[in-house]
Amino acid sequence: MTKTLKIFLFTICCATYISCTTVQKTTTLSIANNGKVWASLWQQRAAEYKALCLQAYITAHLRLGEALKQPSALPMAIVTDIDETVLDNSPYDALRGINNQEYDIATWKAWTAKAIADTVPGAPSFFKYAASKGVTIFYITNRDEDERTATLKNLQLYNMPNVDDAHLLMRQSSSSKESRRQQVLKNYNIILLCGDNLADFDSLYDNHPTTEARDNATAKLSPLFGKRYIVLPNVSYGDWENAFFKYNYKLKPAQKDSVIRSLVKTPR
Numbered sequence: 249m250t251k252t253l254k255i256f257l258f259t260i261c262c263a264t265y266i267s268c269t270t271v272q273k274t275t276t277l278s279i280a281n282n283g284k285v286w287a288s289l290w291q292q293r294a295a296e297y298k299a300l301c302l303q304a305y306i307t308a309h310l311r312l313g314e315a316l317k318q319p320s321a322l323p324m325a326i327v328t329d330i331d332e333t334v335l336d337n338s339p340y341d342a343l344r345g346i347n348n349q350e351y352d353i354a355t356w357k358a359w360t361a362k363a364i365a366d367t368v369p370g371a372p373s374f375f376k377y378a379a380s381k382g383v384t385i386f387y388i389t390n391r392d393e394d395e396r397t398a399t400l401k402n403l404q405l406y407n408m409p410n411v412d413d414a415h416l417l418m419r420q421s422s423s424s425k426e427s428r429r430q431q432v433l434k435n436y437n438i439i440l441l442c443g444d445n446l447a448d449f450d451s452l453y454d455n456h457p458t459t460e461a462r463d464n465a466t467a468k469l470s471p472l473f474g475k476r477y478i479v480l481p482n483v484s485y486g487d488w489e490n491a492f493f494k495y496n497y498k499l500k501p502a503q504k505d506s507v508i509r510s511l512v513k514t515p516r
Contacts, residue, residue, distance in 0.1 A: 277348050278501035279508050284345030287484040291338040298369045300481045305370030308440055308478045312378055315439040325436035326378055327429060329443035330389040332482040334375070335365040335402060341484045350501070351485070360395050363402040368480060372406050379409035384436060386410070388428045388448075390419040426451040444482035453487065456495045462488070 277285075291297050315324065331337055340359040344351065359365075375385050385408075391399055396418055403411040417428045425448060432438060447453040449472075452465035466473075473479060493499055493507055 279505040280501060281345045281348050283508075284341050284484060288338040288342035288345060291336065291482075291484065292342070297481060301369040301371070304442075304478050304480050305374040307474055308374055308442060309377065311440055311475060311478070312374075312381070312383070316381060316383075320437045320439075322435065322437040323384060324382070324439050325384045325386055325432055326375070326440045326442065327386045327388055327432060327438050328375070328441070329445065329448040330387055330391065330399065330403075332368065332444040332484070333442055333448070333480050334368055334371045334387070334408070336368050337365055338484065339365075348501070357392075357395060360391065360402075361398045363398045363405065365402055367406050372408060375409055376407070383439070384410055384415070386415050386417060386432050386436075388417045388425050388432075390423050390425070393418045393420070423447075424451065424454045426454060440476060440478060442478045442480065444480040445486045445488075446479075447487055449477045449479075457491065458494075459488075459491045462491055 312326075328334060337359065340356065344355065349355070379385060387403070387410075389399065396413070396416065399418075400411055400413075400416060403416075417431070429438070429441075441449050443449060445453075446462065446466065450465070450469055452469065453462060457465065469477070490497075492511060493504060499507070
């Protein structure tokens with residue numbers, strides 16, 4: 249075998265190995281995390297996502313106008329979630345999806361500590377307008393207390409209204425937001441609630457309901473959507489996903505993939 253032929257064959261072998269390695273890395277990405285990548289890409293780049301957010305906040309603007317015409321014994325307030333309602337965390341979801349990593353509280357807090365999340369389209373202008381009309385904004389989030397300083401900093405970056413300790417209600421002992429909503433109701437008339445997760449609106453979605461129970465609750469509350477409840481799109485994560493996995497946060501990627509395959513509809 250000539251030296252030239254040996255070099256040629258060695259080059260072919262190296263190229264084949266690199267190609268196989270690349271394919272292997274691509275195909276080992278779990279269905280669940282591959283979905284995270286696509287969801288983040290849609291959130292970051294699709295005009296449809298922006299349109300849906302703008303539609304939600306335009307609807308909120310209309311409902312606010314209607315509420316302002318009505319007499320109220322208490323000062324008016326709007327309660328809003330933060331993540332994927334006011335702030336866009338898609339860079340974090342995209343990074344862990346691409347790296348085939350599961351959600352991890354340490355990496356999440358490393359992200360929120362940066363306080364650099366962008367805003368959801370339409371959010372800043374709507375909440376600033378509401379505040380200009382004398383409506384108080386309360387931010388009810390399930391971020392932990394040790395994320396308070398960074399969360400305030402991130403919201404202040406965009407000059408969001410009422411960004412202070414009194415109006416930022418973090419998670420304490422429970423992820424349910426009902427007690428915090430009731431806390432606001434003691435002194436305010438809540439005219440609108442904004443969120444991306446249905447538990448942001450009503451306690452019917454608390455306590456780990458099944459997908460069927462969530463559907464039933466949604467049917468029951470249907471007159472409130474688009475009127476008092478303003479829902480923002482989020483296909484990256486939420487209780488809808490947790491319900492699919494029966495709130496088992498210890499499932500491995502392969503187990504999640506199996507659940508997804510069992511639930512998704514395909515042509516027969």
